[in-house]
Amino acid sequence: DDEEALKWAAIQKLPTFARLRKGLLTSLQGEAMEIDIENLGLQERRDLLERLVRLAEKDNEEFLLKLKNRIDR
Secondary structure: OHHHHHHHHHHHOOOHHHHHHEEEEEOOOOOEEEEEHHHOOHHHHHHHHHHHHHHHHHHHHHHHHHHHHHHHO
16 A cells, blocks of 8 residues: 555656556556556556446445435435
């Protein structure tokens, strides 16, 4: 976690244009890698998009369940 926090801090210090093109991608083993978004391969882009969509669906579902429970109360 400390190493990942240091990497994020380094990315945040980059100029805005460069910061938009960089990111941290956590592998299945838990290792955080700094990546250049423009240089991702096709399979890497697919994996990243699937992961983001899956997270959005999960977060959206949790939000809607919390909202439903609140309305029911």
